[in-house]
Amino acid sequence: MRPFDSLTLMQFLWAALSIFGFAIRTNLKGFSILLTALGGGLSWAFYLISLYYTKSPLLSVLISTILVCSYSELVAPRFKTPVSVFVICAIIPLVPGSGLYYTMRAYLDQNMTEASSRMLQTLMIAGTISIGIAIVSSVTNLIHRVMNKL
Amino acid sequence: MISIKEVTELALESARIILQSGGTTNRCEKIMSRVCAVFGYHKTESFVTPTGLFITVMDKDHTANTQLMRIETRRIDLGKISQLTRYINELSQCGKKGNCPDYSEVMRRLKEIDAFSPYPEWLKLLLGGLTSACFCLLFGGSWLETGVAYLVGLMVSISLRYIAILQVNSFLTNALGAALIVLFAKTLDLYIIGIKLDTIIIGGIMLLVPGLAITNAMRDMMSGDLVSGTARAIEAFLISVAIAAGSGSMLKIWSLVGY
Numbered sequence: 001m002r003p004f005d006s007l008t009l010m011q012f013l014w015a016a017l018s019i020f021g022f023a024i025r026t027n028l029k030g031f032s033i034l035l036t037a038l039g040g041g042l043s044w045a046f047y048l049i050s051l052y053y054t055k056s057p058l059l060s061v062l063i064s065t066i067l068v069c070s071y072s073e074l075v076a077p078r079f080k081t082p083v084s085v086f087v088i089c090a091i092i093p094l095v096p097g098s099g100l101y102y103t104m105r106a107y108l109d110q111n112m113t114e115a116s117s118r119m120l121q122t123l124m125i126a127g128t129i130s131i132g133i134a135i136v137s138s139v140t141n142l143i144h145r146v147m148n149k150l
Numbered sequence: 151m152i153s154i155k156e157v158t159e160l161a162l163e164s165a166r167i168i169l170q171s172g173g174t175t176n177r178c179e180k181i182m183s184r185v186c187a188v189f190g191y192h193k194t195e196s197f198v199t200p201t202g203l204f205i206t207v208m209d210k211d212h213t214a215n216t217q218l219m220r221i222e223t224r225r226i227d228l229g230k231i232s233q234l235t236r237y238i239n240e241l242s243q244c245g246k247k248g249n250c251p252d253y254s255e256v257m258r259r260l261k262e263i264d265a266f267s268p269y270p271e272w273l274k275l276l277l278g279g280l281t282s283a284c285f286c287l288l289f290g291g292s293w294l295e296t297g298v299a300y301l302v303g304l305m306v307s308i309s310l311r312y313i314a315i316l317q318v319n320s321f322l323t324n325a326l327g328a329a330l331i332v333l334f335a336k337t338l339d340l341y342i343i344g345i346k347l348d349t350i351i352i353g354g355i356m357l358l359v360p361g362l363a364i365t366n367a368m369r370d371m372m373s374g375d376l377v378s379g380t381a382r383a384i385e386a387f388l389i390s391v392a393i394a395a396g397s398g399s400m401l402k403i404w405s406l407v408g409y
Contacts, residue, residue: 011288018284018356021277027229029268044288080239081232084174084369088228092361098289098352100359100390104398105348108405126364126386133368141372 015093016041039090043068058128065132073140096125154215156253158207161185162219163260165203171227174366176373188245200381278307286353295345299353302334321392327358328396336404360389
């Protein structure tokens with residue numbers, strides 16, 4: 001699969017639509033629904049594109065999380081919405097729900113090698129997402145502090 | 151000028167709404183001190199954990215008033231967080247101009263925000279199906295599987311709503327939810343030929359994954375709240391374990407029954 005073809009666009013749309021559903025289920029209103037949906041779609045699209053170039057799932061998750069958290073930090077204050085609202089919606093496509101399921105199924109099939117490697121991968125992806133959020137939020141704190149001092 | 155007891159109550163009420171709808175603890179502390187500052191009480195100390203709120207308000211004569219509040223139930227309601235933040239912003243603007251509203255007016259608005267729900271319940275249930283169906287497509291399901299995933303997501307949203315009425319803890323809720331996803335998917339598999347269950351079940355599981363807990367854990371830790379940060383991280387881990395345990399045990403039971 002090449003990046004920037006129709007398949008990536010479709011995947012972007014599905015991710016955006018699912019986050020659209022999530023945003024309405026959590027009572028968001030107005031224009032911010034569309035922006036959170038865009039964030040969700042972007043996070044998955046960034047992931048696919050960087051997966052194509054780097055061939056490394058963990059690095060792609062990190063890049064995608066950092067980009068999409070920066071997007072949230074930029075957009076959220078313009079709509080007087082807490083940044084965490086945007087981040088929560090945007091990272092959901094990256095959260096390794098599939099890894100969780102495949103781990104459990106490999107374990108039930110008595111396939112311990114696959115179960116442990118899947119489990120490690122799931123934990124690593126979750127940790128990488130956390131590190132991405134941590135990097136962006138601490139850098140933004142720093143920027144805000146410097147801006148206030150100046 | 152409103153009394154110190156009333157200010158404490160207003161601050162606690164607004165922080166309670168934010169914490170119960172899934173806001174970060176850092177935001178709760180900021181909101182509480184801002185509410186107190188609007189009414190002229192600039193010296194406040196607050197401490198928030200995911201399960202409780204503590205606040206001490208001091209006036210100019212150094213008489214302090216301390217209250218704490220226990221938070222029992224929590225659910226995700228991002229709309230309420232952004233609405234309340236917007237209202238507190240308005241309130242600070244009024245406070246700067248010097249015409250802040252009185253206690254009963256603010257309390258009425260807070261109660262209004264707390265009770266407000268912009269969408270009817272059936273729409274949210276239908277959209278739960280949409281989320282699950284789109285994740286099924288995202289992980290490579292066919293159109294038929296997507297339809298089945300929509301049904302599974304819809305039925306799980308309905309059952310989660312009834313589980314929420316029972317007010318069980320989040321571990322049991324997620325374990326039951328994951329078990330029901332597998333149960334519904336396996337049951338539909340009996341009647342519909344030619345579907346693979348993996349993507350359908352993953353689509354359902356994505357309804358339950360702890361995205362909020364992971365985000366809040368890291369943002370809390372980075373703003374220095376180690377207590378609530380670790381508490382939320384453990385919450386995220388527990389939810390994942392619950393999902394794995396629920397879906398795994400139902401898969402095993404189904405294979406033992408022998409269909």
